Amino acid sequence: MTGTTGDSRSLGEIVGDLTNDLTTLVKAELDLARTELKSEAAKAGKGAGMLGGAGVSGLLALILASFALSYLLDNWMPVELAFLITTLLWAVVAAVLAARGRSELKKSNPQLPKTQRTLKEDAAWVKAQKN
Numbered sequence: 001m002t003g004t005t006g007d008s009r010s011l012g013e014i015v016g017d018l019t020n021d022l023t024t025l026v027k028a029e030l031d032l033a034r035t036e037l038k039s040e041a042a043k044a045g046k047g048a049g050m051l052g053g054a055g056v057s058g059l060l061a062l063i064l065a066s067f068a069l070s071y072l073l074d075n076w077m078p079v080e081l082a083f084l085i086t087t088l089l090w091a092v093v094a095a096v097l098a099a100r101g102r103s104e105l106k107k108s109n110p111q112l113p114k115t116q117r118t119l120k121e122d123a124a125w126v127k128a129q130k131n
């Protein structure tokens with residue numbers, strides 16, 4: 001801005017300056033948001049990678065624990081029966097988790113009602129500003 005008073009500028013100059021200032025402000029805010037988002041995405045990526053590694057490690061531990069259980073049961077029964085019991089145990093766990101997961105998915109509401117409501121309020125506000 002040139003630092004002149006509002007009286008010496010025409011209405012077109014004032015609107016032009018206001019438009020330029022608003023554009024500059026929006027660009028600066030978008031740059032700030034982009035910078036913050038990149039930083040947070042990098043942190044989230046590291047965390048997700050570590051959780052993935054933990055999942056793989058947990059799966060390997062589960063497999064080895066299943067073998068250990070089967071060989072422990074082998075002390076009292078044939079090895080085939082011990083492995084069958086371990087397999088049936090994990091099948092029951094999988095069925096229970098699948099049933100719980102399905103019921104949780106049925107409870108979810110993918111329509112995002114709060115977001116839809118606020119977007120409608122924003123649209124109403126914009127319409128009110130036009131009038």
